[in-house]
Amino acid sequence: MGVDLGDLVERREISLKDLFGKAIAIDAHNILYQFLSIIRQPDGTPLMDSKGNITSHLSGLLYRTTNLVEEGIKPIFVFDGKPPEFKAPTIKERSEIRSIAEKQWIEAKEKGEAGALKYAQASARVTEQIVEDAKTLLGHMGIPCIQAPSEGEAQAAFIASNGDADAVGSQDYDALLFGAPRLVRNLTVTGRRKLPGKNVYIDVKPEMIELKSMLGALEITREQLVDIAILIGTDYNEGIKGTGPKTALKLIKKHSSIEGALAELGKDVKNFDAIKDFFLDPDITSDYKITWHEPKEVDVERFLCDEHDFSEDRVRKALARLAEASGKGQKTLDQWVG
Numbered sequence: 001m002g003v004d005l006g007d008l009v010e011r012r013e014i015s016l017k018d019l020f021g022k023a024i025a026i027d028a029h030n031i032l033y034q035f036l037s038i039i040r041q042p043d044g045t046p047l048m049d050s051k052g053n054i055t056s057h058l059s060g061l062l063y064r065t066t067n068l069v070e071e072g073i074k075p076i077f078v079f080d081g082k083p084p085e086f087k088a089p090t091i092k093e094r095s096e097i098r099s100i101a102e103k104q105w106i107e108a109k110e111k112g113e114a115g116a117l118k119y120a121q122a123s124a125r126v127t128e129q130i131v132e133d134a135k136t137l138l139g140h141m142g143i144p145c146i147q148a149p150s151e152g153e154a155q156a157a158f159i160a161s162n163g164d165a166d167a168v169g170s171q172d173y174d175a176l177l178f179g180a181p182r183l184v185r186n187l188t189v190t191g192r193r194k195l196p197g198k199n200v201y202i203d204v205k206p207e208m209i210e211l212k213s214m215l216g217a218l219e220i221t222r223e224q225l226v227d228i229a230i231l232i233g234t235d236y237n238e239g240i241k242g243t244g245p246k247t248a249l250k251l252i253k254k255h256s257s258i259e260g261a262l263a264e265l266g267k268d269v270k271n272f273d274a275i276k277d278f279f280l281d282p283d284i285t286s287d288y289k290i291t292w293h294e295p296k297e298v299d300v301e302r303f304l305c306d307e308h309d310f311s312e313d314r315v316r317k318a319l320a321r322l323a324e325a326s327g328k329g330q331k332t333l334d335q336w337v338g
Helices: 028-038 056-070 085-111 116-122 128-141 152-161 211-218 222-232 245-255 258-265 272-280 297-308 312-326
Strands: 011-013 023-027 074-079 145-147 167-169 182-185 191-194 201-204 207-210
Touching: 023 028, 023 152, 028 056, 028 074, 028 116, 028 128, 028 152, 056 074, 056 128, 056 297, 056 312, 074 128, 074 152, 085 116, 085 272, 128 145, 128 297, 152 167, 207 211, 211 222, 222 245, 222 258, 222 272, 245 258, 258 272, 297 312
Parallel strands: 023 074, 023 167, 074 145, 167 182
Antiparallel strands: 011 207, 182 207, 191 201
16 A cells, blocks of 8 residues: 555656566565456455465466566565554554455455455455465575564665665565665556456566666655645555645745644644654664575475465466576576575
8 A cells, every 4th residue: 555656756657678687676565466466257256275374365366477587677565563553553553454444355255246356456455474375385495584673675675775676576666665766666567457347458667767867856855755645644644635746845845844834724644754764774784694595396286285285287387487587698597695
């Protein structure tokens, strides 16, 4: 979800080929939600094994991560840790929304209504088991996983700004607030996609957003970008009602900082100092190791086919592609360095 900076963002369309040889620090939870939402049966039921365990995310990780590696991209998955305390209201609200959506999905599915898929997608949850299974599969595939102490996007942004990745991969713009020099959107959802509730398909292509270029075009600093985000509303605060991106930009450029903007509006944002400090100096770790290695095919097959009922033929075909891609070009996976 994150902050809505869409109207202010300067972006350029790219192709996956433009990312050949690039290391991308991927916001794992963001990607997992995508897979859990999109990879479903027509009535909204997620993919599951015979024991009732959801496997939509495992399917997405296997096939779409293999696609990235085939394009010469070096993925690094960064997982969320403990969220800051001021995110608690947002987490509670999202949980309630998902619970309502789940009830609506069950009702719509039982009645055979066309809107079942929409409700099912809105009910997607990332559980601890889903996270652990994702880490296990990625490890077997030879893809590095990093555990963030707090927000995954903050850690991914640090990895990129530290020069250990070329960009952050996420659908949200928050990585820019955390200082990511480059953000890639639509990394794993490239292709044709059906618009929710409509019989209309659109082409979805990767986008590159460069923080320095964006700030220059807007004539603001990163700190001012954070002020704008707080006025609009972030995962940590509701924002000021009726204040969209363009209005927030005008206010910050007029007053230089959020204090003057809030004074003009006659409003206040609870914890705005702590929220701002968290974006500018988040809880991250510099103690991480990034290494890729060739896929452990036997382990992948055992995990997906024996434990989660995946088709052996399909998994083996994906593994053959992954193994071939691992040695493609001038570098192999185990020669890549962070």
